[in-house]
Amino acid sequence: MTINPRLYPLLATIGIFVVGYAICYLQFPAMLSTRVIGNLLTDNAYLGIVAVGMTVVILSGGIDLSVGAVIAFSGVFIAVLLRDTGLHPIVVFALLLVLTSAFGAAMGWLIHALAMPAFIVTLAGMFLARGAAYMLTIESVAINHPFIVTLQNAYWLMPGRGRLTLIGILMLLAVVAGVLIAHRTRFGASVFAIGGGEQTARLMGVDIGRTTILIYAFSGLMAGLSGIVFAIYTGSGYPLATVGVELTAIAAVVIGGTLLTGGAGYVVGTLFGVLTMGLIQTYIVFDGTLSSWWTRIVIGLLLLAFILLQRGLLKLTAFGDARA
Amino acid sequence: MGRMARRLAPQILTLAALVALVSVFFPNFINISFDGSRFVGPIIDVLKRSAPIALLAVGMTLVIATRGIDLSVGTVMAIAGAVAAWAITSGLGLPLTLALALAAGLAAGLWNGALVAIIGIQPIVATLILMTSGRGIAQLITEGRILTFSDPGFAFIGSGAVFGIPFPTVLWMATAVAFAVLMRRTALGLLIEATGVNRAASALAGVNATVILIAVYMASGLCAALAGIVTTADIRGADANNAGLWLELDAILAVVIGGNSLLGGRFSIAGSILGALIIQTINTGIVLSGFPSEYNLVIKAGLVIIILVLQSPNLSADWIYLRSVLLPRRAD
Amino acid sequence: MLLSIRSLSKSFPGTKALQGVDFDLAAGEVHGLLGENGAGKSTLIKCLTGAYRRDGGEMFLQGHSINPTSTAEAQTLGIGTVYQEVNLLPNMTVAQNLTFGSEPRRFGLVDARMQSRKAREILAPYGIGIDVDRDLGAYPVAIRQIVAIARAVELSGKVLILDEPTASLDAAEVRLLFSIVGRLRDEGLGIIFVSHFLNQVFELCDRVTVLRNGRKIVTAETAQLDRLRLISHMLGRELEEAERHDRGASGQNAERREPMIRFEGLGRAGMIEPFDLSVERGEVIGLAGLLGSGRTETAQLMFGVRSAGSGTTEDAQGRVAHGSPREAIAAGFGFAPEERKADGIAAELSVRENIILALQARRGWMSRIPRAEQERLAAHYIEKLDIRTSDAEKAIGDLSGGNQQKVVLARWLAMNPRFLILDEPTRGIDVGAHAEILRLIHEITAEGMSILVISSELDELVAVCDRVIVLRDRRHVAELVGEDVSTDAIVRAIAKPDAAKVVEPA
8 A cells, every 4th residue: 555645744744843853862862752842842832832823714714913913912811800700711812712713713704705815904903903912011011820830730650750741732722623623523624715816616505705704813813722721831921922923833834734825734744844854953952062043054054945846746746737 | 196195195295194193292293303314203214114124025025016015024134134144243344235136036036936937836934934934044043142343334234324315214215216216117016016017918928937036035034134233233133033023024014005006917016115104103103192002903903904905805896896886987 | 497697788988898798508508609709609608707897788597686706606606617727726636626625624723635535426426536635736737627517417407508618629539528528417417518619519409509799600509500600600700602812813713823832741740630721922911710720829839939840831932940939030921810918919118119129130239220120110000001109108008909909010021021921910909000900911012921810700711812722620621713712611610520530639
């Protein structure tokens, strides 16, 4: 049995991660420990969650530039509400998720109703969310609610004394949820259909408007969840936080093997994209002599490699299109 | 001239209204005085500070006219700044320093243009590569430090004045005029617009669309390099992390506020310049008026949404339909 | 009757796409729908599938009046469609495509294993053993068509519309498709088969209906219809000799003029078989043939839009390179493409800019044509070609089709080419402009320019051409010269009975 070609980019992603980890291990045997793995998951939890939402958006052929700003807004929202009101964090979280989902849905509606590029609509969303965060506070606000502190310190001790933290688990759950939604629901099928061709999707009976709204609402929900995780992780809300995270998330999605033009990819690949990026950073920390800017350059090269790989694959696997 | 004034009336009115609005809260806004060597005043400050956005907007206008977008201009600024700072601190002299920095911008543009025009990658994807990795390259050049220098000639580009007018202002104005003249005195403007409106038809008419596309990305890279040089000269140092950070978004916004469609075609450099001035007036005005600067982004968001509604193909179709129903049909 | 359509009408601004068309489809019948571009075939199908709302008339499915408002609704009613181009999603698996919208689910989630099994069940009767878990795009077009048919039958099950399904298939694939269509007919489906390959229509269809200019011309049993009659129905000429316009000395006993360009063995696999063509100074050559016979492909190879697989081109000076539009233009060629909106005009630019575009492109960006000269050129051609526009600065997209065509013509006349290719120059333009364009063709050849005209309107070719090349099945099959050029002769050449086998593209 041969390997299904649709799996190639995903296999390439996983392969790069495994080979990368092997190289790290050969150089620094200490890197193969549950402690490092635990940290990898914890440190990249917020990125992983937001990247799951971004994967769904990109699978549909769209893009969401607002997510970094939404994460920052979420942190500030949580911090300010916990400081100024007596609401329980759970209530605050629920309010926030409703708010960010509605915000995403509104952007989706605008994209569909105005027939304008998602790029520019979500750019406006980015300004709006960042501005709203500034309007709540311009300073960093610490979160010292005991419940949050409890969440911060919640972890499961893995064999080898590695800590699988609550937020790490949350990220893995988000990935699982993303996999199920993208690959095992009719909504997910509609997302792939729109990414494959809006015209055809319409002919096959997809409700484009409703699906577009849901896609961006899902991205908003994931950005909100990522904001909660980031607030727990940093223990504060700061309106200038997570600037540029949307680009990191997009890069993770592409390195995860998803086609940036939409219609092909795997949510689980995004997890490996995030972990690969985390691995590069960990390697640089372990090495100690390498400078941090190499992270960006290597990520850029990976990005280029995947974009070219997919253009090549598209040509290779698209049978007979040249004749049609 | 009348045509152009009519085309740009919304932008001119917006700018005038903004200036008036800021003056209500900060009456000294339009005061200009001469301190013996140069003009000073808030308006002059706006004209100086708008240099990076205005320069980027000039190149971005051309890219957007071909239905493209250049997300990398902010990082190209950082790269050019880093190259310039490295060259000047290595004692290469001002002319060679400037030449190297501009060459870096052109090379970045060539890279983007080749990915778009030859390999056929979507512009937003192609330029994203340089956007994510470019700051790493800039840091590679500065070795992670903020490279500072004290060359008075180079510093003049950022803080000097010509006939009392800040040099950055002179530079962006000269660049804008040079590009506008180049576009309208040669056939480049027409060829760019034709490529943006219908690449297939243009190619069948013999337009070398591939070369045109590469050229606009190189122009954008050149403008970004100029902006990077100005920013670096202004702070007398290259900050690879922060130089030009998020300015690509402001530049795109300036182009769109200037009435240029993201769907390509007709373009106006003057419009984009007005857009850049509008953005900078908001930036400066909010601070001067005593409003918290956090309003800035919300106002920008509002502006984008208004423009999107005005430009939306859906709504304009409705509008044409409405007009055709309401107005009696003219005989053709 | 399974499906009855009574006096269906549909108008678009400026054109009546369908006027009082009747159409009947019986269960267990393959019914061919024929007509050239613009005859109203696709409008009829779109009304039937809910993509368009009809203006007038009625449609009955099994006696019940139907009024679908979307393709999805038409599907639920029982009408499924397979298009030539836009079909299923190549980025999703065969199984996903087949079950899209009705995925088997367990606990609210799509059950992938059931999905694959269901897909295999749907495909089983079609006899193609493919891995349903692969991307649809990984399979050849023929397989994709069959999957699309399987999906349409599965969802609808009463009426199946096949819109040019064989356009990009080879002979073996056509066989496979036909056996499937035959089986579906035997199972009692009503099938509407739209095609421009007459052989296939004769082989497959029980009855045919011909549309022309939005009207139904005839419905007849295939067995009682001969090829000649069918073609004349489609092309709109009864077989009497059309009046031949005065072409001066040109038609007289083929007094050969000086040769200008010789194409030898020009061809490309899958597009057009290699052909020879010698173009003489000041002559008008017509390309006749049904849609899909290789007319446009011939023009595209000549102008370098697609690169030729074989062949050489020479003129008096030696080899002529025309591997790209820019080279072709440098060689003195011009090309007004068939798809005016997509490939001809830059809609937002002004009439003036559209006229000077090619000229400017040839001069290069540095030597801009001075504005005064541009305006003079625009004014000259607006007057000469009688382009109806309020002024030269009006956006060309706001002009009528005929005037847009004249602007494209003006663009090439301004270049003063030696060889001008016009692909369907009168398509979609009104009668008045039509005659003017034919008059223009006469005028410009008088100045020594040679023209190649592609047209599906035979009287038009007869009126203007010195020579007509007839194409069939992607091959140049006949050449009519001078006095021999008549609609009658062209129709006979197109219909030559020796071509009664299934189309075999190169």
